[in-house]
Amino acid sequence: MxxxxxxxxxxxxxxxxxxxxxxxxxxxxxxxxxxxxxxxxxxxxxxxxxxxxxxxxxxxxxxxxxxxxxxxxxxxxxxxxxxxxxxxxxxxxxxxxxxxxxxxxxxxxxxxxxxxxxxxxxxxxxxxxxxxxxxxxxxxxxxxxxxxxxxxxxxxxxxxxxxxxxxDCRDDIDLKIETGQTLTPLPILNAITKVLDVGPEDIVIDPACGTGTTLIAAYNAMLAANRQLTPTALAGADLDAQMCRLSMLNILLHTGRPFTAPTPIQLADTLKRKVPVVRSGSGIAPTVAICNPPFKSNGVQPDAAMRDDFWAYGDFPTNFLQHLAITLPQGARAAVFVPDGVLFGGGAAASVRQNLLRNCDVHTLLRLPTGLFHRKGVKSNILFFTKSAPKPSGEPATKDLWVYDARTGNHHTDTGNPVTEADFDDFVASCLPEGGFAARTESKRFRRYPVAELLDHPKTSLDLKAHLAPELGGFGSPREIAFEVADRLDEAAAHFRQVAEALPGQ
Known part of the structure; x- marks a missing residue:
């Protein structure tokens, strides 16, 4: 053979x-x-x-x-x-x-x-x-x-x-528009596990697990430090039975888990539950959450009848962000993908941003390169936070939000120009200097924003940049201009798609 x-x-x-x-x-x-x-x-x-x-x-x-x-x-x-x-x-x-x-x-x-x-x-x-x-x-x-x-x-x-x-099935998965499925590039997930410091003692969850790529990236990070992991180390849920099947097979073939063991994957709508992710009665609290939720606005939304703990009721990415911020136990670390709209939108998105900064230590925002999820027509970001207890003084749990701009001047696709591990080396090094978070220093791509200044603005916009944009001269190269035009067209298509989804069927 x-x-x-x-x-x-x-x-x-x-x-x-x-x-x-x-x-x-x-x-x-x-x-x-x-x-x-x-x-x-x-x-x-x-x-x-x-x-x-x-x-x-x-x-x-x-x-x-x-x-x-x-x-x-x-x-x-x-x-x-x-x-x-x-x-x-x-x-x-x-x-x-x-x-x-x-x-x-x-x-x-x-x-x-x-x-x-x-x-x-x-x-x-x-x-x-x-x-x-x-x-x-x-x-x-x-x-x-x-x-x-x-x-x-x-x-x-x-x-x-x-x-x-x-x-290799990314095109087929991207066609599952009704459930908003997408494949997250592995180099991004590997960078996330480093910034979250995922280790063998962690319990990692994903409440919108798709094919399980987030959980497998976490498993590989945990395995690198210790070959003996607890059977409850991974847990996920998804609304799509096919995605649950694929994520379950992904975990089985990576871990060698006994087929008679309790399942780590559940077919469930986690937004309807006041727990981080549906589990099989283990009672074990998660310590890490990594989630790239559907970037869609239609579908059944939770309301006060099912989620009276929510700060507001918004679209899917807004709801998954607050779902984890509310249900994770104190000290749990999280990385959640959000589209640009969650960073600057009004209404529910603004309310969730304000509460997130007050109740969690939102220490890092990564602005991802354009083109990574090109079929979805949106730009993506990752919010990193640690669930914190409210301060007796009433001060917000977040002191400073650090923004890393990996977007300006960077355009990648999953085929012609895929991202690599090296594309995130500087981001990881900037986030994790030898002296820890306290030793972070500003650079061309990395900038600190005091949270008090952010909360002073009525909408608390997190549509923030580093130092790159003001330093760019002229209009950029023809290649950069072409990519910018393509990105704007993608954004316009996404807005038209949202309008079309909201129209009645007849």
Whole structure:
């Protein structure tokens, strides 16, 4: 098999399973080659293909774990003959058997099967390829999944392969406009985990987890410091059953979590709950929250009947920001993505900004480069804060807000000019000098704003800049002008989209 995947090489002959030498990149490339050459790509989207790879890996790993020696065997969540049967079926028989199996595992009545919490998330509302695609599915089972021992693949590489394949589905995910899904670039998430100082003792949550990229970035940061992590280290929720499925598979394939364990991912509307994220009765308080919520204004909004703790009732990003600021326990750290409108808008957004500065230590605002979420047509920022207790003196919990401008002169896209780790090195170094927050110093891109001055203004606008804008001479290069025009058109399109979404259907 190409890319070093397969059997019969020297390592395998010497007693080392060939799968032990696989890399995430090679696994992803082999599976994508099968997608291009072995399936009808017009009938099966990339995201549908990745979902089915996830289903099959779940069933194959479940079977392999059950076949271990007694001391190391895990009880299967699927029937013991499920995987062996699939490899022998084709056509209508394969479609019928796998549909029944997925329906059974996706059953939400767990009264008699509490061990199927995770399976119920993975297979809930799962849609199998059509009957006319069973020949392709049979080849995927028999040629790509069945012959190999996936438990021998290094856990980090297996997780890396799945994450890579999800990133390759960005166009399909961006089309999920109704739920506002997007993929957050990994370099940004890695910078966030550094600024939040995520470590192995933390409990990290994401109340709008999507495909789970935020939780995986946190997991990798935690794993770098300690290879033994608590089973409750990660928790997430999402309104979209498909995103819950993908984030659950993402976590399983990265962590090796037992399939019979309680699920870390819930299908839920967290904005309706007065807790940071829906959990399975663990009672453990989160210490870190990372959230890139939907940048959309339509949909069901919480009101006083369900959230009498809210400061105001706004759009989705405004509500997720205050949801975390209100429900996180004292001392918890958070990073929340917000569009520009949350920084300067009136009404609910202004009320949330004022309360946020008073009740939390909002220590950093990162203005992200343009173009990162180009299909959404908005510019994005990240607010970093620590939940704080109100001061007896009545002073706001925030003393100074530091603004880092990574936007001016920077335009990136997820394809032609993606961001890299190096693009955020200066931001991380500026936020975390050797002497800690107290040793921060201003620079061309980093500026301090005393919060008392911000609160003096009626709207408490946080649409703040560093030192770059006044220093730019002329109109910039043709490339910069073109990008600025494109950004303005994106913003206009976003406003028109909001108007269209608010219009009645008839």
């Amino acid at each position: 190409a890319n070093g995947l397969g059997r019969g090489n020297g390592a395998a002959a010497a007693g080392v399973p060939a799968e032990r030498l696989w890399t995430g990149e090679a696994i992803a490339e082999r599976l994508w080659r099968f997608y291009r050459e072995g399936t009808n790509t017009r009938a099966i989207t990339r995201l549908q293909f990745v979902e089915h790879v996830g289903y099959l890996l779940f069933l194959k790993l479940d079977h392999e774990r059950a076949q271990r020696s007694a001391r190391f065997a895990h009880p299967p969540v699927a029937p013991t003959d499920a995987w062996p049967d699939l490899a022998l079926l084709s056509g209508d028989a394969l479609h019928t058997r796998l549909t029944q199996l997925m329906d059974d595992l996706g059953n939400q009545d767990l009264t008699d099967r509490p061990d199927r919490q995770i399976a119920s998330v993975v297979f809930r509302d799962a849609q199998l390829w059509g009957l006319d695609r069973m020949a392709e599915l049979n080849k995927l089972i028999v040629e790509q999944i069945g012959p190999y021992r996936w438990l021998a693949v290094p856990q980090a590489e297996l997780g890396r392969a799945f994450s890579q394949m999800l990133r």
